[in-house]
Structure formats: structure tokens, C-alpha cells
Amino acid sequence: MSDDEKNPAREVITNYAQSHFRYFRTADGTVYAQKNGHPVARPIRSQGTTGSHRQELMVGLYRDGHGVFNGTALKEALDLIEALALTEDVQPVHIRVAPGFDGATWLDLGRTDGQSVRIHPTGWDIAIPDPREVCWRRTQLTGELPLPVKDTDGKGIDLLLRLCNFAGAETECLAIAWLIGCLGPSVPVPAPFLTGPQGAGKSTGGRMLVRIIEGMSGDLRRAPKDEENLIAAVAAGWVTALDNLSHMTPDLSDAMCCIVTGAENVKRALYTDGDVVRARYRRPMLLTGIDVGVIRPDLAERLLPLRMERPRVRRTEAELWAEYAEALPVILGSLLDLTVKVRAAEAETPTDLRMADFAHLCAQLDAATGLGGLAAYRRSLDDLNDDVIEGDLLAQTVLKHAEAIEPGGEQRMTSTEWLYCLSRLYSGxxxxxxxxxxxxTGKVLSDRLKRLQPTLAARGVLIESGRTSEGRYLEMTHLQTPQPHEEKRMF
Known part of the structure; x- marks a missing residue:
């Protein structure tokens, strides 16, 4: 009688699993399995269609001559493995982009052989990462990228810009800066908003930008109807691209703000009363649309408008995407070359912009190439401030009232008095x-002005709150000259 026949099936499975796989847990307590020598990790409880650990364990046992085991034995073995793994060291898993050792970052190419791109201070190369340095998580949204081409001399960037219908050099510069930002696992980047006239190729341009990071299977999708579905889609991929937005609800706007700069979602675990599931997320986003209506000030600071123009010569979809697929290895190689060059450049970090990391990246891009990315980013924010003001009657009324205050002068009233004053000014x-x-009410007015404070300050109107022995007040100051590039005090 063989040893396998003497041992219970669950012990055979457990011994095989521990000799062929590495098990560890993440900070939220999820246990992952990683095949020895391979960087891709799968949650052991996953039933996903991309291949669960249960499936790969069954296939391995069968191919190595251990036979086929019933579901009870597999469940008991996995229960024991999960309990043992909870005592192991904590290690994170990553989708598409990850930090590495010695200042390097990794880009997952989505290949079955595990080959990835390691971007380090002196260059980039293709390698299979050490499983203890990087663990990749794959989902249905993880598409395969081609092997990038080395030493392209910037040819790929030129090919990309020729395929896209960007309106001017400033837009091209901002698009390149955003792509470089997407390769940084710790750099929050504003969400590009591709806009332009009908037929300008906004959706096509958005797909081209997304597929540089997500592969040819990457695509745009409609905005989910609720925040929970949006967060689920965000958690399953790296770049979240929403197409043809025509309206943006306050809830969707707030959710996008959280996705761009990072947040955590906590909800009750299924089939439990006390357990919760934590999901941390911060992802690059991309939006397309002609007009989304009124843009809230907090979202405006997190957007990156990219203007598109109608192409002079139309091409068939098949012809366009065939050329893009052929150029993608060169485009990706050129982007990696430029990323290494930009990261090595030294530049000061602008302290007056909310997305300071992206502003610093633009400054590095300027130092490396002289493209003028930081100035273009500032001008794009000024344009968005104009959009916010044009869509907000309260902001327009505040600016109209400020015109009656002498430059350098100030005016102080309670929020209720301000409400009466501004309402009378609007009514005429x-x-x-x-x-x-x-x-x-005065409280509602105060809250609205808090949201508008950065937008108004960029137009030379500073609003502050304070308290005296008589109560709280709001103070409006008409600055002598608008100073959008200086530090602004918040409420």
C-alpha cells in the first residue's frame, strides 16, 4: 500500500499544496496562494473565472499522479492551509503596478510566464520578479501587454501622438505626463477628461491611452449606476475609464474624488453579523464626454482636461487598430524610456496645487524635456475654475459682490447676513x-462657500471663517491681484 493510500485525502492534498505553493496573508486577512517561483498570487477562496487556486490545485494533483479528490477533502485541506497561513508574514498583492526594492517599480505585462517590467533608477528591463518582492493579482480586467521595445529614441511617443487627435502641444504634453504617472504606484494622478466636438475621436483616444497600460483588451465602459458597483470595477483593474459621460451626480463626483486621491471602503462581510471587508483603493481614472454639466470644485481640482479635435482624414476601425497594435510595443518602450528619464530629473515641488505629486511630475518632465508641462497644467486648472464659476450662480454672485470691495479691502458679516446680502444682489x-x-440658511451658505473657496481664491477673492465673542463670522477679502500660484488658507 502506498503512502498516499495510508494517509487521509486531506493530508495528501495539504502536503502537496505546501510543497508546491507558498501561502501568505494580506493586511486585510485574505489568504493567497503563490506557485513556487511564479509572481502571480490567487486568493484561495476565489471562485473567479480567471482561474482559482482550488482549480490549479486539483489540476496539479491530477497531473502529478495523485488522483482526483472529492470536494470534502479539498475543503478540509484548504481550511487547514488557510488557518496555517494566518500565522505567516503579511505581504501586499498588486494589480498592474507595484513598488519594488531599491527604489524600483514594476509593471505587470499580464503574461502567463510572469515576465514583467522592472523600472529602476538607471533604466528598465524585463524579468520575472522575486515572489517576495512583488505579488501580482490577476482579474478578468488584467489584459496582456506586448514585450516593450528597447532603445526606441522616442519613436513610440511620436507614433502615439500621430494616432490621437489631441488639440495642440499642451494637451499632448499633459497626456504624456498622465501616462508616466500611471506607472507610479504611489503617485495620485488627476483624471483626464477627454472632451471636444462630436466626432473628435474622444472614445478612440481614450482607448488608446488606456491600452498602453491595460493591453489591447482594455476598454471604456459606462459609469455604474451606484457607488458599490463603481468600487468593485475599480478594485478589479488599474485604470478605470468611463465613456460618454453626459451628467455627473454629486454622489458620482464624490466617489471619483475618493478614487483619484485614495480612500477605503468598509462593508459587512457576506453571511456574517460582525465581520467586515475592507477595500483600499486609489486608481488612475479616465473620462470622456462632450459636456458633463456643472463640475463641483473638489472634482475640478482632480481633473485634467484633454482637448480633442476632429481628424482631417477618416480611417476605418480595422485599419486604425491594426496600426495601433503594431505600434504598441514601440509606444510602451518609448514611454518606459521617458519614465526613467523623468524620474531621474530633479525639480522643485509646487506647493500651491492640490495634486502636488502630479505637479512635481510635470516639473520633472519639464526638466527632462523642456515641454512646459507644469505651465500647461496650471492653465488647465484655470480653465476648470472658469467652468466651475460658469456653472455656479452663487460663485458668480460672490465675485460680483467682491467687485464693490476695494482691492485689499475686506468685509465681515455673519453667514445669515451674507445670505441676505447675496440673495438681494442676485434678485436685483x-x-x-x-x-x-x-x-x-446661513449654515448651507457657509458649507457651499467652503467648497468654492479654492475656486474663488484663484479669482482674487479670499473667504475665511472666524469667531468673536459675539459669534461666528465669514470674512471676504478682495485681494489686490489674483494670486493663483501662492499658498491659500482654507476654512
Whole structure:
């Protein structure tokens, strides 16, 4: 009788699993299995269609001559393995981009052989990462990237810009900066908003940008109807691309702000009363649309408008994407070359912009190439401030009132007094009715002004709150000159 026949099936499975796989846990307690010498890790409880650990364990046992085991034995073995793994060291898993040792970062090419790109201070190369340095997590959204071409001399960037219909050098520069930012696992990047006239190729341009990072299977998708589905889609991939936005609800706007700069979602675990599931996320986003209506100020600071123009010569989809697929290895290689060059450049970090990491990246791009990315980024934010003001009647009324204050002067009132003053100014002598959404109390007005504070400060109107023995107040200061590039005090 063989040793396998003497041992219970669960022991055979457990011994085989521990000799062929490495098991570890993440910070949220999820246990992952990683085949020896391979960087891809799978949660042992996953039933996903991309291949679960249970499936690869069954296949390994069968191919190595141990036979086929029933579900009870597999479950008991995996229960024991999961319990043992909870005592192991904590290690994170990553989708598409990950930090490495010695200042390096990794890009997952999505290949079955595990080959990835290691971007280090002196260059980049293709290698299979040490499983203890990087653990990749794969989902249905993890597409395969081609092996990038070395020593392209910037040819790939030129090919990309020729295929896309960007309106001007400034837009091209910002698109390149965003792509470089997507290769940084710790750099929050603003969400590009591809806009332009009908037929300008916004969706096509968005797909081209996304597929440089996500592979030819990457695509745009419609915005989910609720935040929970949006977060699930975000967690399963690296770049989240939403197509043809025509309206943006306050809830969707707030969710996008959290996705761009990072947040955590906590919800009750299924089939439990006390356990919770934690999901941390910070992902690059990309949006397309002609007009999304009123943009909230907090989202405006996290957007990157990319203007598109109608192409002079139309091409068939088949012809366009065949050329793109052929050029993708060169495009990716050129992007990696430029990323190494930009990261090595030294530049000061602008302290007046909310997305300071991206502003610093633009400054590094300028130092490495002289493209003028930081100035272009500042001008794009000024344009977005104009969009916010044009869509907000309260902001327009505040700026109109500030014109009556002498430059350098200030005016202090309670929030209720400010509400009465601004409402009378809007209504005018003809007493026109206040618009829908106009503040109804001093507290609502104060909260609205908090959101508008950065936008108003960029136009030379500073609003601060304070308290005296008589109560709270709001103070409006008309700056002598608008100073959008200086530090601004917040509420």
C-alpha cells in the first residue's frame, strides 16, 4: 500500500499544496496562494473565472499522479492551509503596478510566464520578479501587454501622438505626463477628461491611452449606476475609464474624488453579523464626454482636461487598430524610456496645487524635456475654475459682490447676513426668484462657500471663517491681484 493510500485525502492534498505553493496573508486577512517561483498570487477562496487556486490545485494533483479528490477533502485541506497561513508574514498583492526594492517599480505585462517590467533608477528591463518582492493579482480586467521595445529614441511617443487627435502641444504634453504617472504606484494622478466636438475621436483616444497600460483588451465602459458597483470595477483593474459621460451626480463626483486621491471602503462581510471587508483603493481614472454639466470644485481640482479635435482624414476601425497594435510595443518602450528619464530629473515641488505629486511630475518632465508641462497644467486648472464659476450662480454672485470691495479691502458679516446680502444682489431690483439649489440658511451658505473657496481664491477673492465673542463670522477679502500660484488658507 502506498503512502498516499495510508494517509487521509486531506493530508495528501495539504502536503502537496505546501510543497508546491507558498501561502501568505494580506493586511486585510485574505489568504493567497503563490506557485513556487511564479509572481502571480490567487486568493484561495476565489471562485473567479480567471482561474482559482482550488482549480490549479486539483489540476496539479491530477497531473502529478495523485488522483482526483472529492470536494470534502479539498475543503478540509484548504481550511487547514488557510488557518496555517494566518500565522505567516503579511505581504501586499498588486494589480498592474507595484513598488519594488531599491527604489524600483514594476509593471505587470499580464503574461502567463510572469515576465514583467522592472523600472529602476538607471533604466528598465524585463524579468520575472522575486515572489517576495512583488505579488501580482490577476482579474478578468488584467489584459496582456506586448514585450516593450528597447532603445526606441522616442519613436513610440511620436507614433502615439500621430494616432490621437489631441488639440495642440499642451494637451499632448499633459497626456504624456498622465501616462508616466500611471506607472507610479504611489503617485495620485488627476483624471483626464477627454472632451471636444462630436466626432473628435474622444472614445478612440481614450482607448488608446488606456491600452498602453491595460493591453489591447482594455476598454471604456459606462459609469455604474451606484457607488458599490463603481468600487468593485475599480478594485478589479488599474485604470478605470468611463465613456460618454453626459451628467455627473454629486454622489458620482464624490466617489471619483475618493478614487483619484485614495480612500477605503468598509462593508459587512457576506453571511456574517460582525465581520467586515475592507477595500483600499486609489486608481488612475479616465473620462470622456462632450459636456458633463456643472463640475463641483473638489472634482475640478482632480481633473485634467484633454482637448480633442476632429481628424482631417477618416480611417476605418480595422485599419486604425491594426496600426495601433503594431505600434504598441514601440509606444510602451518609448514611454518606459521617458519614465526613467523623468524620474531621474530633479525639480522643485509646487506647493500651491492640490495634486502636488502630479505637479512635481510635470516639473520633472519639464526638466527632462523642456515641454512646459507644469505651465500647461496650471492653465488647465484655470480653465476648470472658469467652468466651475460658469456653472455656479452663487460663485458668480460672490465675485460680483467682491467687485464693490476695494482691492485689499475686506468685509465681515455673519453667514445669515451674507445670505441676505447675496440673495438681494442676485434678485436685483426686479426681485427675480432665487434659482433652484440656492442656499436656504446661513449654515448651507457657509458649507457651499467652503467648497468654492479654492475656486474663488484663484479669482482674487479670499473667504475665511472666524469667531468673536459675539459669534461666528465669514470674512471676504478682495485681494489686490489674483494670486493663483501662492499658498491659500482654507476654512
Amino acid at each position: 431690483d426686479d426681485m427675480r426668484p432665487l434659482p433652484k439649489g440656492w442656499p436656504t
